[in-house]
Amino acid sequence: MERRNETRDAVGAVAQAPEEVAYDRRWAQDLRGSVRCSAVLLALLLLIDAVAGTLSPPRAALWVALAVLLFLVLCPTRVAVGEGWLSARGLLGTRRVRTDRLVSVRCLDGVGQRLVLRDVSGARVEIDPRVLVTNPPLWHRLDEDARRSALRGSLVCGGTALRLVSERIDRETAMTVFKVSRLE
Numbered sequence: 001m002e003r004r005n006e007t008r009d010a011v012g013a014v015a016q017a018p019e020e021v022a023y024d025r026r027w028a029q030d031l032r033g034s035v036r037c038s039a040v041l042l043a044l045l046l047l048i049d050a051v052a053g054t055l056s057p058p059r060a061a062l063w064v065a066l067a068v069l070l071f072l073v074l075c076p077t078r079v080a081v082g083e084g085w086l087s088a089r090g091l092l093g094t095r096r097v098r099t100d101r102l103v104s105v106r107c108l109d110g111v112g113q114r115l116v117l118r119d120v121s122g123a124r125v126e127i128d129p130r131v132l133v134t135n136p137p138l139w140h141r142l143d144e145d146a147r148r149s150a151l152r153g154s155l156v157c158g159g160t161a162l163r164l165v166s167e168r169i170d171r172e173t174a175m176t177v178f179k180v181s182r183l184e
Contacts, residue, residue: 078090103118114126
């Protein structure tokens with residue numbers, strides 16, 4: 001009998017331990033980078049306009065709007081994974097998918113790669129695969145739940161995409177080990 005998430009309290013009754021949730025550890029750093037890039041762009045545009053003598057309130061408002069637009073484009077989604085679920089919180093809300101009931105996992109190529117997860121209820125989440133590469137606990141939880149979905153027979157499309165992400169994570173891990181041990 002497995003009691004993985006159980007603990008005993010003072011009277012000896014069995015209590016459920018809080019569910020472990022893995023978060024994107026680089027999210028705050030990426031958010032600060034987005035803010036910095038937007039602020040630098042705004043400062044440079046205002047400085048260039050001021051030096052040229054063409055700075056006016058409407059132009060300053062235009063530069064502020066441009067910097068805000070850049071921030072919106074660069075702002076990272078916050079990814080969290082728990083047992084049986086994955087959520088991605090962006091500027092426009094939170095999307096959540098049941099990872100233990102996945103139907104498909106696809107990789108979308110383009111300027112920025114995206115991993116699209118869809119569950120049996122039709123919920124859909126898009127995340128950057130780099131989030132999984134840089135956060136092994138996120139990948140481990142997702143991989144475990146995806147395997148559970150495959151065993152249940154609900155995951156009909158996505159084995160190749162998951163294998164590619166797994167190979168990329170293994171490659172990045174090996175490169176990190178080589179760099180740390182100075183064998184690159």
